[in-house]
Amino acid sequence: MSQQVIASTANKARKLSAEEIAEIEHEMTLYPDKRAVGLEALKIVQKHQGWVSDESLLGISKYLDIPAADLEGVATFFNLVYRQQVGKNVILFCDSVSCWIMGCEGIKGHIKEQLAIDYGETTEDGDFTLIPVPCLGDCDRAPVMMVGPDLHRNLTPEKIDSIIKDYKSK
Amino acid sequence: MVTNPLTKNIDMSRPPLDIAAYEANDGYQSVHAIAKGLSPEDVLELVKGSGLKGRGGAGFPTGLKWSFVPRGDNSPKQKYLVVNADEMEPGTFKDRLLMEGDPHLMLEGMIIAAYTIQASKAYIFLRGEYTVSEQALRRAIKEAYEKGYLGKDILGTGFDLDIIMHTSAGRYICGEETALLNALEGKRANPRAKPPFPQVSGLWGKPTIVNNVETICNLPGILTYGVDWYHGLTKGNDHGTKLFGVSGKVKTPGCWELPLGLPIRELLEGYAGGMQDGLELRGFLPGGGSTDFMLPEHLDVTLDYDEIAKVGSRLATGTMIVLDDKTCPVGMVGNLMKFFAHESCGFCTPCRDGLPWVDQIFRDFENGEGSEKDLQILHDHVTYLGPGRTFCALAPGATAPLGSGLKYFKEDFEKHITQKRCSYKH
Numbered sequence: 001m002s003q004q005v006i007a008s009t010a011n012k013a014r015k016l017s018a019e020e021i022a023e024i025e026h027e028m029t030l031y032p033d034k035r036a037v038g039l040e041a042l043k044i045v046q047k048h049q050g051w052v053s054d055e056s057l058l059g060i061s062k063y064l065d066i067p068a069a070d071l072e073g074v075a076t077f078f079n080l081v082y083r084q085q086v087g088k089n090v091i092l093f094c095d096s097v098s099c100w101i102m103g104c105e106g107i108k109g110h111i112k113e114q115l116a117i118d119y120g121e122t123t124e125d126g127d128f129t130l131i132p133v134p135c136l137g138d139c140d141r142a143p144v145m146m147v148g149p150d151l152h153r154n155l156t157p158e159k160i161d162s163i164i165k166d167y168k169s170k
Numbered sequence: 171m172v173t174n175p176l177t178k179n180i181d182m183s184r185p186p187l188d189i190a191a192y193e194a195n196d197g198y199q200s201v202h203a204i205a206k207g208l209s210p211e212d213v214l215e216l217v218k219g220s221g222l223k224g225r226g227g228a229g230f231p232t233g234l235k236w237s238f239v240p241r242g243d244n245s246p247k248q249k250y251l252v253v254n255a256d257e258m259e260p261g262t263f264k265d266r267l268l269m270e271g272d273p274h275l276m277l278e279g280m281i282i283a284a285y286t287i288q289a290s291k292a293y294i295f296l297r298g299e300y301t302v303s304e305q306a307l308r309r310a311i312k313e314a315y316e317k318g319y320l321g322k323d324i325l326g327t328g329f330d331l332d333i334i335m336h337t338s339a340g341r342y343i344c345g346e347e348t349a350l351l352n353a354l355e356g357k358r359a360n361p362r363a364k365p366p367f368p369q370v371s372g373l374w375g376k377p378t379i380v381n382n383v384e385t386i387c388n389l390p391g392i393l394t395y396g397v398d399w400y401h402g403l404t405k406g407n408d409h410g411t412k413l414f415g416v417s418g419k420v421k422t423p424g425c426w427e428l429p430l431g432l433p434i435r436e437l438l439e440g441y442a443g444g445m446q447d448g449l450e451l452r453g454f455l456p457g458g459g460s461t462d463f464m465l466p467e468h469l470d471v472t473l474d475y476d477e478i479a480k481v482g483s484r485l486a487t488g489t490m491i492v493l494d495d496k497t498c499p500v501g502m503v504g505n506l507m508k509f510f511a512h513e514s515c516g517f518c519t520p521c522r523d524g525l526p527w528v529d530q531i532f533r534d535f536e537n538g539e540g541s542e543k544d545l546q547i548l549h550d551h552v553t554y555l556g557p558g559r560t561f562c563a564l565a566p567g568a569t570a571p572l573g574s575g576l577k578y579f580k581e582d583f584e585k586h587i588t589q590k591r592c593s594y595k596h
Contacts, residue, residue, distance in 0.1 A: 030334045032374055036356040039339060043298075066356075077358045077515075078339035080298050092299065096260040097459055098417040100505045101497055134342055134509055135260040135459075136299060139417035139489070140424045149301040 013058035020048055024063065034064045038074050042081050051082040079133065087122040087129040089167045092146040095132050098139035107143050110157040114164060127168055172196075173403065175391030176384070176411060177427040180271030186306055189313040192274040198319055200393035201281055205325035210241075213286045213393065220392045220400045221409035226254055226345070226382030227458065227486045229475045238369035239287045239377045250378040251284040251292040253386055254350060258297060258342045260459030260509055261491035264413040265383035267425050269296075269303035272387075273310035279386035281319060281331060282393060287379050290330045295350055298337045308335060342513035346562050347380040348372075349515065360517040361562040384413060406431015406474040414473065416442035418492030419449055425489070428473070435469040438492065449494040453578060457486025459506050460567030462574035463493075482574070498594035499579035500586055503571050504532030510568035518561035524551050525568060535583070538590035545583055548576060 016024070020041075027040040041060045046052050052075055061068040075081045082090075093111070095104050111130060115123050122129040138144045141153035152163055172178055179187050179195060187195070204213070218233030239249060253276070257265040269276060284292045296304055311333050314320045322330045341359050343349045348362035351373050372378025388410055392400050403411050408430045414437050415425040421443030428437065438444065438454070445451055453463045462483035464471070471477050478485045493502055511525035528551050531544045552573040555565040576583065585593055 031356075033355075036354065038356040039353070040336075043337070043339060070357075073358050074356065078341055080339040095505075096509055097455075097491055097502060097505050098261045101418050101491070101493070101502065133299065133340070134258055134513060135262065137257045137263040137266045137297070139261050139263045139491070140415060142417060142423075146299060151302070 012055055013062045014053070014055035016045070016056075016059050016063055017048065020044055021063070024060075035066055035070075037064060038066050038071050039078065039081075042071070042075050046082060051085050053085075057083075079131075085122070087126050089128050089147050091128055091130045092133035092136070093119075093130060094134070094136040094142070094144050096135035098135070099143040102142040104143035104155075107145075107155045107157065107160060110160050111164075114160065128164075171399065171402075172391065172395060173429075174411060174427045175395070175403075176268065176275070176387050176413060177271065179275065180267065182267075182271060186270065186272055186310070187274065189274060189310070189317055192272075196394050197274055197390075198278055198317075200278060200390050201319055201325060203393055204282070204285055204329075205327050208393075210286045210288055213282060216392060216397055217286070217389065219397045220388075222385065222388050222392065222400075223408060223475060224382055225384035225388070225412065225487075227259065227460070227484075229485065232381065232385055232388075235369065235381075236283070236287055236379060238367065239379060240370065241288070246376050248291070248374075248376045249287050249289040250373045250376055251280060251287065251289040252347075252350065252354065252373065252378060252380045253280060253292065253294045253383060254345060254347065254380050255294055255296040255300070255303070255383045256338055256344045256350065257300070257383070258340075258345060258513075259487050259489075260506060261415075261417055261455065262458045262487045262489040263415055263417070264425055264487060264489055266300060266303060267413065268383055268387050269300065270306055273303075273306040274314070275387050275390060276307070276383060277310055277314050277319070277333065279389040280333060281324070282389040283379065283381060283386060284331050285327075285329055287377070288329075289379070290332065292331060292333045293354060293373075294333065294335050295344065295354060296335060296337050298339050300337075304335065304337055311335070341515070342509075343515040343562075343564060346564065349562070350380060351378065358515070360515050363561075403429050404431050405429045406472050407476055408474050412473070412488050414441075415489035416492060417489070418454070419446045419494045419497070420444065420492055421446055431472050431474050433470050433472055434464075434490075437473065438469065438490070442492075445492075445494060449496055452493045452495045452497070452499065454493060455491040455571060456483050457488050457490070459491070459509065460484075460563075460570050461486045462570045463578050465578060483570070496594065498592055499575060499582050500532070500535055501592065501594065503575040503579075504529070504536060506571050507532050507568065510564065514564060520555050520560050521562075521565040524555050525565060527551070528555075528568075528572065535586045536592055538586070538592070540583075540587050542587060545576075545587070548572065552576065 023044045024041045027037045045056045061071050143155045144153050222232045223229045344353050344359045346361050349359040353359040368378045417423045451466050455461050475485045507529045511529040514521045516522045552569045555569050557566045
């Protein structure tokens with residue numbers, strides 16, 4: 001063996017965009033150290049890219065000087081950091097106790113039927129990803145779900161149909 | 171006299187009050203009172219005297235918690251206030267109402283709390299999914315800076331305060347205050363060992379107070395209208411008003427601000443309108459998913475921390491989840507176990523391995539594959555995941571509905587075993 005190859009992921013790092021960097025820099029003014037900005041940076045990148053790819057994660061790691069393993073530990077800990085590509089609209093479907101009592105399983109069945117996806121899957125056209133979410137804190141109007149940043153309440157199969165239609169045409 | 175200090179400005183059919191309208195309804199009076207000469211010690215005595223207990227679930231006296239923060243010249247200069255706005259307890263929907271409905275009330279409360287412990291920085295640890303709360307709070311923070319209630323030398327007091335918004339990314343364990351602090355520091359949100367308590371060594375090792383949204387929202391009233399007024403609000407042993415919610419198959423589910431000390435019956439049958447037609451009340455969790463079931467025979471117990479503790483449960487968040495006679499109690503507890511298993515941070519073994527085991531047994535019951543041995547394993551877990559056996563309160567919280575469910579709905583569990591199916595399903 002004349003040459004030893006050492007595995008490295010550093011060259012895979014994506015250069016963060018100027019916009020992403022500006023937002024990360026702003027967050028850095030709000031915390032006493034760089035490490036605290038890790039989660040914020042993951043969320044900023046996700047906002048711009050739709051999800052957090054390996055390349056993006058390595059890019060943040062390099063920019064904030066946080067070990068990639070530490071950052072990955074944070075990224076995989078939180079439910080709302082997506083380490084896989086997601087659809088244009090992420091459906092956060094509440095299946096906690098109040099929604100369950102109010103029949104969310106039937107609503108989920110209807111979504112499954114209409115979009116042909118189960119939890120963790122994305123529609124073929126890339127429009128929707130379905131993810132379960134713990135109690136959304138709107139239990140007096142259960143069942144509820146979010147599509148992107150919007151909350152939808154008192155869900156019925158008919159309501160699901162019109163919500164899907166609305167977001168498809170957006 | 172104001173009888174609903176938490177919700178007096180809330181009308182969800184319109185946007186929340188802007189700062190001028192908020193001020194016109196006694197808003198920010200407490201900050202002016204501070205500017206006229208109330209010292210941090212004065213405020214601490216008022217809050218201690220009010221008898222306010224934490225509204226996040228544990229019910230610890232707020233003034234006492236604050237008093238553990240080191241004071242004086244030899245104490246660390248930087249102190250922090252953190253508002254726990256990571257509402258994720260199953261069946262709990264009260265902090266959302268306060269933040270979406272009257273964001274300035276929370277900011278005013280934060281100024282009071284931060285002034286008392288002399289914290290120049292305050293973080294709002296907000297649940298990421300609460301997008302409407304975030305917008306409302308950001309707008310209110312901007313207005314408060316413009317009016318001089320935030321920033322440098324607030325109303326000439328020499329006291330500085332910056333409020334910083336942190337939106338989380340979804341983990342129930344962040345509601346545990348030391349896990350929350352780790353999350354704010356950018357780490358995995360595993361709980362920390364206590365002691366040291368955050369009041370002494372919290373965020374970045376500095377003295378830190380973590381208070382729940384509703385606790386914070388109690389403060390402006392106490393300073394503006396006085397301790398005597400506050401003591402006059404209650405109908406029971408504990409002081410003040412509280413947000414109470416009811417969800418499940420009642421006629422009019424909702425969230426109301428009521429004095430502490432009313433009978434539970436008045437909440438469930440009066441405000442929530444009783445059960446939907448054709449349904450009977452089977453039981454209820456009085457304060458979110460981590461509380462023990464109570465039964466119809468407990469309806470005359472009053473909404474007081476100590477009274478509910480006497481029948482083996484907790485008032486906790488005050489948001490009730492109602493179980494009717496056509497919904498399977500085993501399924502309901504199973505749903506909660508799935509939640510707790512998913513939200514375990516994975517740090518300590520009993521919780522990380524025990525909860526998924528419990529969850530799997532409930533899935534087996536659902537599929538008609540439960541056995542007597544499984545039932546025994548569930549009982550064992552009530553012990554092995556109980557208080558003192560795990561690193562934090564998450565797993566003990568899960569044992570509350572589990573243990574009480576096994577006790578009160580024994581025949582339903584047995585039926586799943588003998589009939590090899592869930593008889594509530596058609």
